[in-house]
Amino acid sequence: MGIFRRGLTKTRQSFFGRISQILGNTEIDDDTWDDIETLLIQADTGFDTTLRVVDTLQDQVRSQGITKADQLQSALKDVLGSFLQFPPALDITGRDLSIILVVGVNGSGKTTSIAKLAHRLKNLSNRKVMIAAGDTFRAAAIEQLQTWGERVDVPVVANRPGSDPGAVVYDATAAAKARGYEILIVDTAGRLQNNFNLMRELTKISEVSGKIVPDAPHEVLLVLDGTTGQNAIEQAKRFQEACGVTGVIVTKLDSTAKGGMVFSIFNDLELPVHYLGLGEGIHDLVLFTPEFFVDSLFDNGDASE
Ligand SMILES: Nc1nc2c(ncn2[C@@H]2O[C@H](COP(=O)(O)OP(=O)(O)OP(=O)(O)O)[C@@H](O)[C@H]2O)c(=O)[nH]1
Numbered sequence: 526m527g528i529f530r531r532g533l534t535k536t537r538q539s540f541f542g543r544i545s546q547i548l549g550n551t552e553i554d555d556d557t558w559d560d561i562e563t564l565l566i567q568a569d570t571g572f573d574t575t576l577r578v579v580d581t582l583q584d585q586v587r588s589q590g591i592t593k594a595d596q597l598q599s600a601l602k603d604v605l606g607s608f609l610q611f612p613p614a615l616d617i618t619g620r621d622l623s624i625i626l627v628v629g630v631n632g633s634g635k636t637t638s639i640a641k642l643a644h645r646l647k648n649l650s651n652r653k654v655m656i657a658a659g660d661t662f663r664a665a666a667i668e669q670l671q672t673w674g675e676r677v678d679v680p681v682v683a684n685r686p687g688s689d690p691g692a693v694v695y696d697a698t699a700a701a702k703a704r705g706y707e708i709l710i711v712d713t714a715g716r717l718q719n720n721f722n723l724m725r726e727l728t729k730i731s732e733v734s735g736k737i738v739p740d741a742p743h744e745v746l747l748v749l750d751g752t753t754g755q756n757a758i759e760q761a762k763r764f765q766e767a768c769g770v771t772g773v774i775v776t777k778l779d780s781t782a783k784g785g786m787v788f789s790i791f792n793d794l795e796l797p798v799h800y801l802g803l804g805e806g807i808h809d810l811v812l813f814t815p816e817f818f819v820d821s822l823f824d825n826g827d828a829s830e
């Protein structure tokens with residue numbers, strides 16, 4: 526819980542935590558609803574999700590007989606919570622080798638999240654983890670991943686810069702299988718969702734591992750930069766078309782005020798958020814927990830912040 530509250534300090538201070546102050550101690554009227562709508566939109570909750578949240582909140586207010594604006598905070602908290610779900614466990618058990626493909630636009634936090642995830646799976650779940658350096662675009666990308674691999678003590682299969690990423694994934698899959706690894710996490714180069722050729726390459730990469738391991742990749746995790754807000758929703762739709770995204774990691778929520786995007790991912794994309802990135806360190810990847818997330822968005826009178 527502590528890491529959620531600390532990580533989401535900016536979102537809390539800029540938006541949700543200010544709600545009681547914004548609404549004041551008045552009767553609920555049209556201005557109240559306008560204020561709540563504005564707050565949600567500004568926090569990047571997205572238009573459709575915002576309207577649904579406000580509708581549901583209005584129903585609650587009616588059925589519970591709430592008349593004062595200052596009673597709205599806890600009702601809003603409940604409604605927001607009802608728009609989230611605890612993510613299902615990653616589909617990485619019950620077979621010899623499971624493959625997780627990690628995709629996203631440039632700089633969204635893929636490589637860092639892979640290192641954090643490898644660390645989690647190895648140390649918290651006690652799994653044998655290997656990483657494939659499927660971003661062959663830049664030499665620095667391969668080195669960055671190798672450095673992380675050393676730090677978290679996980680082997681990294683790589684080829685030379687400029688080589689075919691599909692071939693790296695093929696080799697890594699074969700190596701992981703031969704050496705009895707249980708989870709292979711595949712890094713990919715960042716790409717813009719509207720670049721047709723690069724998105725097609727992703728489709729191919731995603732198919733390669735399936736030639737060795739049936740039904741692979743078992744998870745396709747899209748890494749979304751929390752600071753990009755609603756733009757990320759558009760990105761997600763294109764990645765879904767190219768490689769069948771199964772879930773999302775939202776990064777950099779420590780450095781942005783726009784946590785509302787998480788509600789939009791669940792409701793507009795109907796994808797689970799598995800993890801949140803709340804910093805640059807190896808431990809700063811937390812399992813998404815709806816209660817902790819919503820609680821951390823609101824002020825609980827804690828003066829220590
Ligand atoms: N504050 C913060 N920074 C993050 C987080 N996740 C990643 N970063 C930073 O974001 C920058 C980009 O991260 P990378 O992991 O290299 O991103 P990438 O998606 O692999 O980038 P490309 O491979 O170039 O597409 C780095 O400086 C990371 O330290 C996070 O949760 N919080």
Ligand SMILES: [Mg+2]
Nearest residue numbers: 635636660666
């Ligand atoms: Mg990278």
